[in-house]
Amino acid sequence: MISRGGLAAVTLTACFLSSEPPEQTPPLNGCAASAFVDGGSATTVTFGGEDGSPLFGYSPACLHVAPGSSVTFSGDFSVHPIAPGASPTETDAGSPQSPIAETVSGSSLTVQFPTAGTFPYFCEMHYAAGMAGVVLVQ
Secondary structure, eight states, X not given: OEEETTEEEOOOOOOOOOSSOOOOSSOBTTBOGGGOEEEEEEEEEEETTGGGOOTTSEETSEEEEEEEEEEEEESOTTTSOEEESOOTTOSOOOSSXXXXXXXXXXXXXXXXXXXXXXXXXXXXXXXXXXXXXXEEEO
């Protein structure tokens, strides 16, 4: 730090994020670091038996995408309402200001993730059966 005339100038050093998801201890919404699937810049998460997904689960449940990516959640929200955050059985809420909106009707929701963060989500009716996941943006 260099001080000039009573003001301090600070030099910031850039840090680069690894392309690998960080280790989470304990796993958030059932997503350990080894469970994350690389989604690229746009992907679809199916649920409720759609396109081979488990009836009470998301496929993929643990998704790793880059900032600016879009993720489409596809399934019946009237049967499997989605909510942002950790399921009620978890203690870690993830990053604040999740772009995932609570959705209780329809069959498709596309969410853009503009910034890095850890964004958990869960089915409000079936979280106890393990219907939860995480979008890790980095």
